[in-house]
Amino acid sequence: MAISQNITISQIAEKAGVSIATASRVINQPRTVKEETRNRVLLAMKELNCQIKRNTNKILLASFTDFVNPFYSQCIAGMQIAAKRRGYQLFLQQIENAENPSSYDDLINSKLFQGVIFCHNIPSGETFDSLRIKYPIVMCSQYNKDEDIPYVVVDDYNSAKNAVNYLLSVGKKRIAFINSSKNYSYSPLREKGFRDALKASGNPVNDNWIIHLTDIDFNVAFSVATTLLSSCDKPDAIFCASDVYACAALKAAHTLHLSIPEDVAVMGFDNVNLTTMTVPTISTVSQPTYQLGYQSCNLLVDQIEGNPVPNQKIVLATEIVVRSST
Amino acid sequence: MAISQNITISQIAEKAGVSIATASRVINQPRTVKEETRNRVLLAMKELNCQIKRNTNKILLASFTDFVNPFYSQCIAGMQIAAKRRGYQLFLQQIENAENPSSYDDLINSKLFQGVIFCHNIPSGETFDSLRIKYPIVMCSQYNKDEDIPYVVVDDYNSAKNAVNYLLSVGKKRIAFINSSKNYSYSPLREKGFRDALKASGNPVNDNWIIHLTDIDFNVAFSVATTLLSSCDKPDAIFCASDVYACAALKAAHTLHLSIPEDVAVMGFDNVNLTTMTVPTISTVSQPTYQLGYQSCNLLVDQIEGNPVPNQKIVLATEIVVRSST
Numbered sequence: 001m002a003i004s005q006n007i008t009i010s011q012i013a014e015k016a017g018v019s020i021a022t023a024s025r026v027i028n029q030p031r032t033v034k035e036e037t038r039n040r041v042l043l044a045m046k047e048l049n050c051q052i053k054r055n056t057n058k059i060l061l062a063s064f065t066d067f068v069n070p071f072y073s074q075c076i077a078g079m080q081i082a083a084k085r086r087g088y089q090l091f092l093q094q095i096e097n098a099e100n101p102s103s104y105d106d107l108i109n110s111k112l113f114q115g116v117i118f119c120h121n122i123p124s125g126e127t128f129d130s131l132r133i134k135y136p137i138v139m140c141s142q143y144n145k146d147e148d149i150p151y152v153v154v155d156d157y158n159s160a161k162n163a164v165n166y167l168l169s170v171g172k173k174r175i176a177f178i179n180s181s182k183n184y185s186y187s188p189l190r191e192k193g194f195r196d197a198l199k200a201s202g203n204p205v206n207d208n209w210i211i212h213l214t215d216i217d218f219n220v221a222f223s224v225a226t227t228l229l230s231s232c233d234k235p236d237a238i239f240c241a242s243d244v245y246a247c248a249a250l251k252a253a254h255t256l257h258l259s260i261p262e263d264v265a266v267m268g269f270d271n272v273n274l275t276t277m278t279v280p281t282i283s284t285v286s287q288p289t290y291q292l293g294y295q296s297c298n299l300l301v302d303q304i305e306g307n308p309v310p311n312q313k314i315v316l317a318t319e320i321v322v323r324s325s326t
Numbered sequence: 327m328a329i330s331q332n333i334t335i336s337q338i339a340e341k342a343g344v345s346i347a348t349a350s351r352v353i354n355q356p357r358t359v360k361e362e363t364r365n366r367v368l369l370a371m372k373e374l375n376c377q378i379k380r381n382t383n384k385i386l387l388a389s390f391t392d393f394v395n396p397f398y399s400q401c402i403a404g405m406q407i408a409a410k411r412r413g414y415q416l417f418l419q420q421i422e423n424a425e426n427p428s429s430y431d432d433l434i435n436s437k438l439f440q441g442v443i444f445c446h447n448i449p450s451g452e453t454f455d456s457l458r459i460k461y462p463i464v465m466c467s468q469y470n471k472d473e474d475i476p477y478v479v480v481d482d483y484n485s486a487k488n489a490v491n492y493l494l495s496v497g498k499k500r501i502a503f504i505n506s507s508k509n510y511s512y513s514p515l516r517e518k519g520f521r522d523a524l525k526a527s528g529n530p531v532n533d534n535w536i537i538h539l540t541d542i543d544f545n546v547a548f549s550v551a552t553t554l555l556s557s558c559d560k561p562d563a564i565f566c567a568s569d570v571y572a573c574a575a576l577k578a579a580h581t582l583h584l585s586i587p588e589d590v591a592v593m594g595f596d597n598v599n600l601t602t603m604t605v606p607t608i609s610t611v612s613q614p615t616y617q618l619g620y621q622s623c624n625l626l627v628d629q630i631e632g633n634p635v636p637n638q639k640i641v642l643a644t645e646i647v648v649r650s651s652t
Contacts, residue, residue: 059438061417066399066403067393067398067399067402068396068599070394070396072393073392073393073394076393076420077392077420080420080422084422089419089432090419090420091387091417091418091419092417092418092419092420093415093416093417094402094403094406094418096406096410106415112385112438218599218602218603219602247603248603251604251605254605255605273544274600274603276544276545277544277573277574277577277600277604278577278603278604279577279580279581279605
């Protein structure tokens with residue numbers, strides 16, 4: 001959908017005396033807003049002479065930063081099935097730089113789609129506002145903590161806590177954590193889960209053993225894991241925020257002739273195919289990847305069609321999958 | 327582009343006394359057709375009162391069967407850059423069943439795109455004709471041998487020949503081949519290269535050691551490789567049509583306590599990230615994956631814009647990358 005070009009959502013919000021988030025909800029999810037507030041925003045829109053033009057193509061877009069991470073293929077499969085069942089077509093895009101507001105210009109000006117699923121961060125502020133006044137939006141496996149937007153994620157805090165508790169239960173005490181960039185919404189949550197589980201067990205948290213990597217890059221993770229495991233004072237387990245990192249840690253241990261899991265246990269996150277392709281196979285936190293895609297697409301279609309949705313913020317549970325690396 | 331709905335390309339071709347392929351070329355690549363033939367087709371179209379309506383959105387589509395194969399991510403990166411440089415937006419789709427003509431109905435009826443890159447087979451006959459009268463089409467890493475359509479591929483025959491010659495050069499003589507489904511256009515070409523290299527060397531070709539797998543599936547390949555390597559009369563090398571198969575062969579050898587490359591050498595195809603993530607790393611045939619995407623997108627835009635393109639069938643060379651598995 002779109003509103004008349006010259007009126008911004010902040011003008012509407014200001015005139016109605018509500019926040020931008022509320023004005024956006026009136027347009028995209030009217031049933032979630034109190035009737036009195038809704039009427040105020042609709043009156044402001046009427047006075048500003050701006051009308052909502054709804055796009056009637058039954059076409060959705062899912063936006064990714066890359067297709068390298070094997071995590072996404074199952075997620076896409078889930079979205080695809082949900083879109084088809086609801087009578088929508090789904091297209092995908094690769095965005096060049098998700099942090100750069102100008103990367104979203106085409107999407108803000110496009111007339112193709114009825115709604116968008118973002119599988120990456122969106123810059124807060126103006127870009128976010130322009131996107132959400134234009135489209136119903138859902139975030140998949142990510143969320144913007146500064147914005148009130150529907151999302152489907154996993155319970156990152158408890159997943160990391162469970163993983164650490166499992167490593168402690170098999171006798172590991174000196175646990176390192178190769179985490180992703182703090183830009184990912186899951187990263188601080190997994191770190192908090194990691195720290196809390198260690199603290200609760202009475203084992204020390206070594207800040208030098210908590211490492212943040214910018215990208216899901218095998219080579220960088222291999223180099224970091226090699227450094228960790230070459231030290232005299234080395235960890236006896238490495239918990240990794242991605243199976244790609246875990247695969248790198250496995251190879252680093254192998255290269256240093258450490259036995260797995262005796263000298264060092266390795267645990268991943270995601271449960272992508274890779275975890276069964278290695279020797280030894282990799283224990284991991286299994287994400288319901290297909291469900292993440294399926295439910296985020298359903299949530300988007302519900303918004304487009306104005307269906308009442310009791311829970312717009314869905315948090316799915318994960319499972320520990322034990323294989324030979326722990 | 328589209329022609330008036332009730333006229334089919336075969337009616338135009340029949341009236342003009344040319345093949346359907348030629349009629350399609352007049353519409354999509356007019357400069358590749360002799361003037362006299364072109365005039366005949368244009369006259370037939372005039373008499374049938376059908377006009378070409380060109381879509382002016384600068385939007386392209388790339389169609390995939392899945393995003394699981396890590397091969398595609400580099401390919402998408404290449405398409406993306408080419409599209410951007412030429413001023414086009416690129417969207418992607420996952421097609422549910424590429425063999426089923428009805429999977430193409432939405433695309434045939436869509437008005438969104440100016441041209442399509444297919445990274446998979448398309449059923450010959452009516453579907454192919456409907457698509458190519460609607461859009462300029464390019465095939466990437468695939469081609470339909472029954473249809474005259476622009477494509478960008480690698481030299482599969484010589485790539486397989488070079489791989490086998492390399493395995494022979496390191497002393498291997500009993501070489502098995504885990505190939506993909508015969509539905510992929512590359513599969514018979516790689517098989518011919520494999521057979522010809524072995525024959526030329528005077529080594530026997532064992533038909534039981536040439537196996538076709540339906541999908542790029544790690545588990546099936548692992549089971550096949552385990553069977554091959556469990557036999558008393560076993561190969562001393564396995565050449566694989568995909569790095570995923572090679573990774574499975576590596577694991578099968580490891581599980582059977584065979585040493586690599588002494589007891590069995592393993593060689594893949596594609597040079598995806600996976601080949602450096604395993605222990606040992608995997609020798610492979612490196613495809614110019616980024617270039618496949620980049621050039622196929624350029625070829626598509628050239629067709630859309632009616633630029634003269636001397637070579638519509640581009641065959642790129644590959645390279646042997648030697649790592650520890652051979």
